[in-house]
Amino acid sequence: MNEEMNAMTNSATIPHIPVAVVGGGQAGLSISYELKRRCVEHLVFEKNTAMHVWSTRRWDNFCLVTPNWQCQLPGYPYSGSDPDGFMKKDEIIAYLEGFLKAVDPPLREGVAVRRVAVRPEGGFSVETNAGSYTAGQIVVASGGYHLPIVPRMAERLPKEIHQIHSEQYRNAASLPEGAVLVVGSGQSGAQIAEDLHLAGRKVHLAVGAAPRCARFYRGRDVVTWLADMGYYDMPVDRHPLREGVRDNTNHYVTGRDGGRDIDLRRFALEGMQLYGALDDIDGDVLTFRPTLTTALDDADKIYNGINASIDKYIDENGIEAPPPSVYVPPWAPQEDPLSLSLDETGVTTIIWCIGFQPDFRWLDAPVFNGGGHPQHRRGVTRQAGVYFLGLPWLHTWGSGRFSSVARDASFLADRIEEQLAGAADATETAESLS
Incomplete structure (x- = not known):
């Protein structure tokens, strides 16, 4: 009682x-x-x-x-x-x-x-x-x-390498002198790589499977076109991927300086070194999967596909707009680079941009x-x-x-x-x- x-x-x-x-x-x-x-x-x-x-x-x-x-x-x-x-x-x-x-x-x-x-x-x-x-x-x-995602293989990196997650990055000046490896090319990875690149740092970027889209197309922001097309009102159960779309990586693009595309191929022409997905770490040598060419091609295919859907909408509704265009790659890797020596390339910092759990x-x-x-x-x-x-x-x-x-x-x-x-x-x- x-x-x-x-x-x-x-x-x-x-x-x-x-x-x-x-x-x-x-x-x-x-x-x-x-x-x-x-x-x-x-x-x-x-x-x-x-x-x-x-x-x-x-x-x-x-x-x-x-x-x-x-x-x-x-x-x-x-x-x-x-x-x-x-x-x-x-x-x-x-x-x-x-x-x-x-x-x-x-x-x-x-x-x-x-x-x-x-x-x-x-x-x-x-x-x-x-x-x-x-x-x-x-x-x-x-x-x-x-929970910030950092792979366990990061424990095998040399102790002198400065490692941070994307959530800890503030600016290029806050990092040690030397080249920077950015791992991941989603929205955060692509924008941080651009931020470092514009600050004059030597950047190495491990490119993942993130898609990309244009900032502006046929006279308007792509977001505005997609809004008019009803894309942002589409419920998940009507999306072609259904709930699988929740696992998709966001398209990389930026609103910086009034908004523009993020074009990794142009970054490469300007000196950024691109690789495929990070595969393993052995001492100061990092190895990558031979996925760079495919990743760039797939991102461009999605980019052009979104623009093509806007073309169709414009045609079907008789909208006056500047003429259509198709993105043509200004650069392509001769072969997929498979390794990187931290010592030989002068990389002193690695930024993990592979998301959260x-x-x-x-x-x-x-x-x-x-x-x-x-x-x-x-x-x-x-x-x-x-x-x-x-x-x-x-x-x-x-x-x-x-x-x-x-x-x-x-x-x-x-x-x-x-x-x-x-x-x-x-x-x-x-x-x-x-």
């Missing part, structure tokens, strides 16, 4: 939150905006400070790769003087600080959620570094980029697949009351970006409100029968 009374007392003293939101980035604040509109009580937990990723994981010359007009956070669209431009790092931070102020969320910064578990009696237990809570529903808005170990709920990725349909999981927001291709291309997180947040807020209403109806029915 005493144990039961103690358990009831302890349960009664634990604060209860109807909705707990984990993560104080743009996704967490977007769902907070929608919940506030619906007068749904909630609390946002952020282990660092709101929007901290934008100041701590971005290099100095970072800028958006999508036009400013696509910044459409809920209730806070871009209102600056350059809608077709690309905000730089400081401008992005200012925009997000304005969004935070406008939302004014019930936010607890510096509070890390250590464990969320399903309670047998319903709802969830939430353990944090600042105490315990119970919650009726959980929104996971912490993104999917948690998700880390949802704190969430004890049956909502994951064998790879540790959440299974959901538009952010709604099989576990009642558990939702995800802000993941790439959660619903559409823009789900993990400023352009469409508002739409996803509104959809989930409706589901949350419906569940709250259902729970209230069930309680009322139970009380009437007692």
Whole structure:
């Protein structure tokens, strides 16, 4: 009897939150905006400070790769003087600080959620570094980029080689003197390689399978064409790859200096050394797979394919535009280079730009697949009351970006409100029968 009374007392003293939101980035604040509109009580937990990723994981010359007009956070669209431009790092931070102020969320910064578990009696237990809570529903808005990926073979590199992950890169001057090897050619890798190249550093780039696209084509930004074509409204279940598109690497392009293509072949003509995918490390010698030619050709094929789809749209709709064109490679490797000696090439720094892994170990709920990725349909999981927001291709291309997180947040807020209403109806029915 005493144990039961103690358990009831302890349960009664634990604060209860109807909705707990984990993560104080743009996704967490977007769902907070929608919940506030619906007068749904909630609390946002952020282990660092709101929007901290934008100041701590971005290099100095970072800028958006999508036009400013696509910044459409809920209730806070871009209102600056350059809608077709690309905000730089400081401008992005200012925009997000304005969004935070406008939302004014019930936010607890510096509070890390250590464990969320399903309670047998319903709802969830939430353990944090600042105490315990119970919650009726959980929104996971912490993104999917948690653990920087560095291959174990990096442990075999000479100790004098300076190694960092892309999230640690700030500028060329912060690196030791000497040449730099960038491993990975996705958005971060390609843009960091360009940043170093423009700063006059000798750059070696291990090129992966990332696709590329044009910045401008036939008189307009390619993003604007694709928006008009409805690409950014295409739900994942209608994409030709279905959920497989979530595993795709983003196209490399840049908004730097007003926006332009990133053309690795032109970089090669200007002195950048390109290789295929990194294969192994033996002392100071790195070996690469013979994939460079194929990687460049495949990226160009996608580039021309996107432009061809724009050509078709223009023709079908009778739109007046400058004439079409096809990208012709200005350079091609005579053969795929297969090795690099760090000593002979003077490489003193390696930057790993091969992405992040998700880390949802704190969430004890049956909502994951064998790879540790959440299974959901538009952010709604099989576990009642558990939702995800802000993941790439959660619903559409823009789900993990400023352009469409508002739409996803509104959809989930409706589901949350419906569940709250259902729970209230069930309680009322139970009380009437007692």
